[in-house]
Amino acid sequence: MRVLVPLPDHDFDVTEVAVPWRLLTDAGHEVVFATERPGVVPKADPRLLEGVLFGRLGAAPEPKAWYRDLTRTTGFRDPLGWIDLRVADFDALWLPGGHAPRMRQYLGAPVLQLRVAEFWALERPVAAICHGVLVLARATGPDGRSLLATRRTTCLPKYLERSAFLATAWRLGRYYRTYPAYVEDEVRAALDDPERQFERGPRTLVRRGTADDHRPAFVVEDGCYLSARWPGDAYLLGHRLVERLDP
Secondary structure: OEEEEEOOOEEEOHHHHHHHHHHHHHOOOEEEEEEOOOOOOOEEOHHHHHOOEOOEOOOOHHHHHHHHHHOOOHHHHOOEEHHHOOHHHOOEEEEOOOOOHHHHHHHOOHHHHHHHHHHHOOOOOEEEEHHHHHHHHHOEOOOOOEOOOOOOEOOOOHHHHHHHHHHHHHHHOOOOOOOOOOHHHHHHHOOOOHHHHEOOOOOOOOOOOOOOOOOOOOEEEEOOEEEEOOHHHHHHHHHHHHHHHOO
C-alpha cells in the first residue's frame, strides 16, 4: 500500500512524521512525501529536535532517532510536488501537524486543500493529527462545505495550545500560536454540530503514548477518517492506520 504524506518545507512536527513513517514502513507499506514544489527536501521544526526551552519540551529520543533515519531515505530527499499529485495512486493519506510559523505554507495552501478534497472523495483512509486537522477543516467538498462538516473529530485541544503558549511566550513569543484563532476553535467552527461532533479526549499535559503503551493516547475514528490531538497520540494513530491497511 502507498501512503501519501504532504509536508511544508519547514517546521513540521518530528514525532507526527517520523512515528507513522516507521510504523508504516515496518508493516511493509510505502510512504510517499510531497512538498509544495517537487524535489524540495523538507525540514522538521529544529526546536523539537534540540529542545524547545532549556533542552526540554521537544520530541522524545525514539522519534528523533527515527527522524534521522528518515532524512537519509530517497523518498524523503526527493518528494513529489503537491500540484502534480495523482491522488488515486495512493491508498491512504496522513496529515501531520506542527505549530511553528512556517507550517502556514502547508496549513493554508489552496492547492493542497484541493488535492486533499480529491482524495477524501475516494473514501480511503485519512489520518490527521494536531494542526493537520486544519487542512481538512479548511478543505471543501462539492457542496462548498468543510470536509469535516458532518464528521466526528478531535484536534489539538485549546487547553494544550494555550498552556504551551503561556509557558513559553516570555522567551519564544508566539511560537506556539500558529494563528490568532486556536486550532480547536477553527475546527469546531467547521462542524455542523460541534457539541456532538467534537471530542476533546482525556485531559493531558505531559504523558504521551509510546510504542508499547497506548493508555495516555486518544484517537477518534469516524468511517475512513481517523484523528488525534498531539504528538502523544502519534503511535496509536499510526497503529490504527496500519490496521486499516492490513485488515
